[in-house]
Amino acid sequence: MALLVGERQHVLVTEESFDAQYFVSHNKFYEQVLVPKRAEFKGKMIEVDIYEAGKHFLKGRPVEESTPFTPSIAKPLQKGEVSGLIKEPIAHGIHGPASSTPPSSALWIGSYRLDRELLKTLGVGLTVAAAILAFIIEKLY
Known part of the structure; x- marks a missing residue:
């Protein structure tokens, strides 16, 4: 994983880390990437620069000129809507x-x-x- 330091990746932010210091996200290989806890990141795809690698995780710094987006081909369902x-x-x-x-x-x-x-x-x-x-x-x- 140390080879990934310095790479720029897109990650999907899914949840809060156990220690509540980071948000957990995953890259296209489903590797865990810890990112700063910012409310606007939750549930979004963001672009990060990998700056640290551990045995089972990476840490990413959000790219400043990048904008978080919702990765979906359809608009999100409204409260009470059922898909299908x-x-x-x-x-x-x-x-x-x-x-x-x-x-x-x-x-x-x-x-x-x-x-x-x-x-x-x-x-x-x-x-x-x-x-x-x-x-x-x-x-x-």
Whole structure:
């Protein structure tokens, strides 16, 4: 890890360190990089210069001309929003899509539309989990 001293890296700040002196972040190799505790860093991607390396950590100094940003391809969810569900307007008490063409692969739950592909993936995942659980129980007894 000592070879990394002097490198400039992008890191994602995720939590507070156990000693509460730093924020913990991780680089693209998931190596732990300690950065100064600044409220504007939490949950953001920042650019740092690595200035110290220990056995299981690096320490990074934020690059002054760099701006923290939220690494996401979608806007963050609002409080109370659930991912995977799309709220559609209710017109005249009838649940339906905003456009005149109904979606062919959607399930309506109240005024929410749930994609059938998401349901298939969930079903397959639950089936695999049940099979693994059955295997483990069989081996234990």
